[in-house]
Amino acid sequence: MAGGGTGGHLFPALALAEEFKRVEPKVEILFVGGKGGLEETVVPKHGYRLKLLNVSGVKRTRGIKRLKALYRAIRGTIKAVGILRRFKPDGVIGSGSYSSAPVVFAARLLGIKTAILEQNALPGLTNKVSGRIVDRIYIAFDAARQYFPPMRTVLTGNPIRRDLLVRLRTGKRRSPGSAFTIFVFGGSQGAKAINAAFVDAAEFLTDLWSGFRVIHQTGEQGYEQVKEAYQRKKLKVEVHRFIEDMATVYGGADLVICRAGATSIAEITAFGLASILVPYPFASDNHQEVNGRSLEEAGATVMITQDRRTGRVMADAVRELCTKPDKLAEVSEKAAKLARPEAAEKIAKDFLLLLGE
Numbered sequence: 001m002a003g004g005g006t007g008g009h010l011f012p013a014l015a016l017a018e019e020f021k022r023v024e025p026k027v028e029i030l031f032v033g034g035k036g037g038l039e040e041t042v043v044p045k046h047g048y049r050l051k052l053l054n055v056s057g058v059k060r061t062r063g064i065k066r067l068k069a070l071y072r073a074i075r076g077t078i079k080a081v082g083i084l085r086r087f088k089p090d091g092v093i094g095s096g097s098y099s100s101a102p103v104v105f106a107a108r109l110l111g112i113k114t115a116i117l118e119q120n121a122l123p124g125l126t127n128k129v130s131g132r133i134v135d136r137i138y139i140a141f142d143a144a145r146q147y148f149p150p151m152r153t154v155l156t157g158n159p160i161r162r163d164l165l166v167r168l169r170t171g172k173r174r175s176p177g178s179a180f181t182i183f184v185f186g187g188s189q190g191a192k193a194i195n196a197a198f199v200d201a202a203e204f205l206t207d208l209w210s211g212f213r214v215i216h217q218t219g220e221q222g223y224e225q226v227k228e229a230y231q232r233k234k235l236k237v238e239v240h241r242f243i244e245d246m247a248t249v250y251g252g253a254d255l256v257i258c259r260a261g262a263t264s265i266a267e268i269t270a271f272g273l274a275s276i277l278v279p280y281p282f283a284s285d286n287h288q289e290v291n292g293r294s295l296e297e298a299g300a301t302v303m304i305t306q307d308r309r310t311g312r313v314m315a316d317a318v319r320e321l322c323t324k325p326d327k328l329a330e331v332s333e334k335a336a337k338l339a340r341p342e343a344a345e346k347i348a349k350d351f352l353l354l355l356g357e
Helices: 007-023 039-045 063-087 101-109 125-130 142-147 162-170 192-202 223-233 246-252 262-270 284-297 311-322 325-337 343-356
Strands: 030-034 049-053 091-094 113-118 136-139 153-155 180-185 212-217 238-240 255-258 274-277
Touching: 007 030, 007 039, 007 113, 007 162, 007 262, 007 343, 030 039, 030 063, 039 049, 049 063, 063 101, 091 101, 091 125, 091 343, 101 113, 101 125, 113 125, 113 343, 136 142, 136 343, 142 153, 162 246, 162 262, 180 192, 180 246, 180 311, 192 223, 192 255, 192 311, 223 238, 246 262, 255 262, 255 311, 262 284, 262 325, 274 284, 274 311, 274 325, 311 325
Parallel strands: 030 049, 091 113, 113 136, 136 153, 180 212, 180 255, 212 238, 255 274
Antiparallel strands: none
């Protein structure tokens, strides 16, 4: 498994590795990532071996910086050849980010079967290039199909963690008549813009607040500030730095407010949850807005771009969904229709078949 850098690239790869272990218990898995990426700390915690490359992104660089990035990519590919010769894998799967490209190219040079995961509706540069040479491209959004060779592209969805799938199969555990539950988060690291917008939105929702249960994951940096803001407003909110058991929170939520990252979208659609998505505007090629637009066009979310994410706008969106059960149900049902919770299983089985050809 190659790639990482951010949770959006790493966590689907971890979910897929978990599925390979379930389908083929004797499988050996090696992760190869980039120095300084999230994988450096997260992968070992999951019990997988990890090798690191000293690489950096080529995109958005110029002059000397671009030459240095290209040099590191070449050096990374040479090192990846050595890693693969020692490990002798039957296949290599890239999960995106610039650290995956050298490993995919090295595998191609060595005649090893290759595939990539494309989590977003708008592919990044690495996967656009890698997609030209790999044996299989697994996409999460149908909109991404146009960027890849059709005969090698398979719409599977984005792999999600098995603990979420287990919770899905046991069903939601909300009691009839319980409080309307809103789950606010900005990814594992939190998001200042979402934190601020929802805290501001609370000012316009005080007449409804007694009927809410609000769970807010702020991230480490925003925790104290957000907690103090709610205390000043005398509003009851469950504030967390980080939530490990996302499955339980999703299972009890009525409405989710978050970024439009591919992993978040895969999870909220799997649970059939209504959502308010606020795309991160500085994501590469603004791909989060493209992700969100795909759901919005299907009627499966309410999207608020960051330049519009005032407290009033967010409060109006929350009020619309929480006071109109039919509207909430409609958005939830349309989100569920976009779900592909068995993505990891589908990818694992297809890739194992590819290796057997």
